[in-house]
Amino acid sequence: MKKTSAVIGLSHLRVTLSESFYIGPGRADLMELIAETGSISEAAKRMGMSYKRAWGLVQALNEGFGAPLVEASRGGNAQGASLTAAGCEVLERYRGMQEATRKAIARDVEALLALHDMSQGK
Amino acid sequence: MKKTSAVIGLSHLRVTLSESFYIGPGRADLMELIAETGSISEAAKRMGMSYKRAWGLVQALNEGFGAPLVEASRGGNAQGASLTAAGCEVLERYRGMQEATRKAIARDVEALLALHDMSQGK
DNA sequence: CCTCGATATGTCCGAATGGGAATATCGATG
């Protein structure tokens, strides 16, 4: 069984911009950790995924968007990764959309939780 | 390659009610088709999935929610499937949340699309 | 020119996913 986010309410929001690009919770979290740590491998470790998978996601982000969202350089002391300006904006917009969605669906979530509890006789 | 919904903008909204239950676009579509056709197998066919998979999703819905959302009966002329009252409400609420989310993120989606086009020099 | 740390990339393999097909089951109807 795959571990599902324990958050009650909005758990997954995916926004598609084109046939080849979308942004969802996993990609956003990875971008955020890359921004925080300055490293793809460290971000991968903190997300509990392999470097290979994280690197694949970065590829999907960059190639899918058509312009780099994550920039990485190897060698020397400048090695590491960071978000481009476009990457930062995509991430910020996504966080904003998450929050807007939470607010927009809050009442329905409450109603569903009530229905859920009632259906189980709690 | 799995066919991804071609819809630009909101493409996936998943709402988690408990550790064992969530409702997302695929499950909602399946429930809707079951309500329309009165049959799990026909709904599966229209969604382009196997009956087995559809049946598994129905199990996940019913067992995960803790109360039946889809009711099925076999034998006789009453055979078929339909949504329970709770199932109808879950579906309607989900559709409402989808619409509320689309409205809530519309401006951000527009901004991202503009950024996307600009980043590609279009 | 050697080391070091992080990126980049390929290979191998186990787990999970899901389809296809076969089969069993149910129950009203004739």
Added chain:
DNA sequence: CATCGATATTCCCATTCGGACATATCGAGG
């Protein structure tokens, strides 16, 4: 009680996904 249509359930197998591991690569600094 035989039929029929749809649900319920079980095998088998191809494909995919991703982890583990091994290298290769880069480039500043000692």
